Amino acid sequence: MSRYIATRAIRGANTVVAEAEALLKAAIADLGPDTPVAFTNTAYFLPVNLAFMGRQIAKLSDMVPALEDAKRLLHPVPPENMWVPYLGETMDSGMATLLAEEIIEGIRFARGQEPQPITWDGTYIPTANFVTSDPMAKAGKRMNGPIDDIQLRAWGIQLVDGRMPGFAALIGCAKSTEVAVQIVRELQQRSILVFLSGSVNGRSIIHQLMEAGVEMGYDTYIIPFGTDTMATIYPLGFAARSALTFGGLKPGMPREILQYNRARVFAFAIALGEVDDLKYATAAGAINYGFPVVADTVIPQILPTGITPYEHVISMPFDDIEGKDDIERARKLVQRAIEVRGVKIKVTEVPIPVPYGSAFEGERVRKSDMRVEFGGKSSRCFEYLRMAPFDSIEDGKITVVGPDFDQIPPEGFMDMGIVVEVAGRKMQEDFEPVLERQIHYFVNGASGIQHIGQRDITWIRISKAAADKGFKLEHFGKILYARFHADFGAIVDKVQVTIYTDKAKMEEWLAKARQAYTHRNERLAGMTDDSVEEFFSCTLCQSFAPNHVCVISPERLGLCGAYNWLDCKASNQINPTGPNQPIKKGTCIDANFGVFEGVNSFVQQASHQAVQDVSMYSIMNNPMTACGCFECIAMVIPEANGVMVVSREDPSMTPAGMTFSTLAGVAGGGLQTAGVMGHGKYYLTSRKYLSSDGGFKRVVWMSSFLKESMKEEFKAVAEREGDPNLIEKIADERVATSVEQLLPFLEEKAHPALTMPPLF
Amino acid sequence: MTPAVQIPIEKWTGKVREITLGATAADGGTRAKTVTVGGENTLPFLSFEGSIPHSPAVALEIQDHYPNDWSPLLKEYWGDLLRDPAAWARKAEEVGADIIVLKLISAHPEGDNTDAAHAAATVKAVLGATGLPLVVLGPGQADKDNEVLVAVAEAAKGERLALGNCEDKNYRTVVAAALAHGHLVVAKTPIDVNLAKQLNILITDMRLDLDRVLMDPTTGALGYGLEYSYSVMERLRIAALTGDSMTQQPLICTVGEEAWRAKESKVNTGVPAAWGDWKKRGIHWEVLTASTQLLAGANIVVLRHPDSVARIKQTIASLMAE
């Protein structure tokens, strides 16, 4: 905690509480103790005092004990030579400040001085009238005053349900009118409510906006509360009322109400211009709510995260912000404030000239219908998603480097690279491939666009119809920006897309991408079950196999092939209550079979006690259950002392005397059957494949589909197993559909399983 | 001599949450009576094994727009009442419903696309016409649900309506509206135990107490997925009784909607003569669907035909008898 800030906030609090006391005394003397006090059009009395202290202030005399609450929270200004972490004192002072400020506003209401009159050459027409005859409002000669309950309900529910991202309190006066307007526009664009208060040397952002002719009011999401710092109490009262209304909270529950705001109301303050004691004190009050403060002047920062989810106080001296002009600096200031508070931007529509939706995902673009293609036989195309440092990218920036395709003849081709850079507080490098794979689905959602492949074998076609409707390269960026925010907003805060068609640039990035692919492959290969503390569950299939749990480890993917360990990890970040839960491995009970205490207890609970023990690496001893989605079924062939693996694509008879579909009935349903197991194709290539039963060498028969479609992978496995000809020794449906045919084949090829220790 | 048969008794550790729909004047509402469901600590109707403090309730469904797609049998019975939700509700109360389920279909963007004020006015009118507790369902399109349910919640503050459907896509808004105005929600998930649990967790995260949440597990009609929904309901209920807190919500099933959609009940053209009397068949369809779901654990069955109400009430009464 900055001692400087603490000192000034504590001093500010002492001053404002004393001021409130003096004003109250005078008001009681002038008007009498029973004079009613009310913020108009609200049933929440003075909401901050109500929410945090449970006090229903209805007349001047009710303020006397309320002021005592504030006084109890005051602390002496720390002496010069004392160095303690003043956080607690500062937070208390902040709260005292808010209570006192609200009392002062209440007194002004009682005296008819609130809402603040507009005494200068400007107008504001409030949306709501306070009393039936509200001549000042009609003449446009008063500020807004507190937000009425009707509007509170309309906005509050949207803040709580996430339709509205949050609110920004702008306090003080911007560098120039131009900057003031830009800041407000930036916020408006993102549907963030803008609450205005405060001034510097008598000039307020409210003056600035009025001069610029910015329309204010409920409809434009810009509310001027008052030209002094005190008026900031209205937005904070609004936040307290939201919690009371929509959070199921009761007055007098300060902790819960503050926590609720911290967790659900994405608000922040921007202090524009010089920060005086009262502003420090008020800011301390806002920090209580978990609302961070960004100042455009030099002030000490409070970076450690604690009360606010992120930084508490950030200093961004306006003229030092990097940018070509003040407009850009204003943009960056707002961007930073949004990041600090973690306000999530919602993108609901994909702004492209062709229809968009998952219905178009399967669409094919035939050569004759094609306007242009990227990748395939004649050109190169790649896509690469990487995590970038937070400040190095700009959210929503889409750039096309090089020519668009308008110069390419119809049915022609060109090189292209799509580079997506993302940043987010919860983003991890490990999620890069998970997100990158989504590009396929996202791009395919556009009508008239076909996307095949990934990485540097991406192949994209744009149909003539789509091009005619105005589809351009930048639209890939628009799609990706919108979808990454919409679907992965939990881990991604910023998305920037660059599309390279410029030859040199494209090649430069292709090289970078290839380096990254290699790096990822190595990382994936190096990721072993032993190297992690957690596996993940998948219970998605419990909808039809109620007791089935997939346990997914780095070396064993889900049996449907759709989820590997990284996918689960990312999915858990996105949807923490969803079907992919972390499973702490816990004590290893048997390293050979792959039995872990944590896995067992998770499976017991998630299988509703149907399954007690699971071996990760064995088909003989408590194998993992299967739901029915398996890509392959492995089954022991006792006569051959090995296992056969049949894939879903293979309709033929197997040496087990059953086809895939008959076998599926035996393997599925969430039951453990020794000797039968469903699994994902890529599990076959894992070092842990049936490792306790002898590993891949046990495979004596395998559908030719697998052999063909995973040729390269199996070649590597054979090398690893020290038997380069291993795959040829494995029979398939072309040579054996019965045990009688299988055995001679194995004998002839001298399959290693024949000489391995007996399975039984 | 009585045979010495030992009835096995299962000792469950959990129980279904007790939930009250509707509020009388004493509790800030205007209902003449309230309905409490849930509270049982045993499987349906096994009163020898545990306690079942409340009978399942029977609701009748009404809509705020003439239901063009309903079976002619239903149209014939209700007649012109179908054009007046208030009168329809009054009649539903007369024929023995415990609860009224009002579906605001006119708000559907592909239908009349009526607005929030219209929805609020309809609910007010229905509240005025009947003293029964009300379940109010939106048109089933997330944005429109949000729009009308928020207005309804506000207009009927304190009535302890059940607002629905609260789904994955729009639960935040519906829950916030319920929180703000003292209502319950109907949490609907597509036939899946885990999704049902998850939605309850998410609702709890928003601080709505679980004694204000009903679960609609999405159910099928006889011949149209009834077995599947039976098994999901059964699993939910067994999980509840074994102590899984997030599955202990009373179940509400939209029986009428499903049963009257079946070909067997909806139409009588081009069907084999062996199917017999159409009207009997239609009622059978609804009654069989409802009674099956009651056996699976339904706490509220929502019906469409008054004849079914009478029969289901009778069934419940005999199953509840000691």
Ligand code: SF4
């Ligand atoms: S089969 Fe796939 S989707 Fe189903 S539970 Fe396993 S990993 Fe999840």
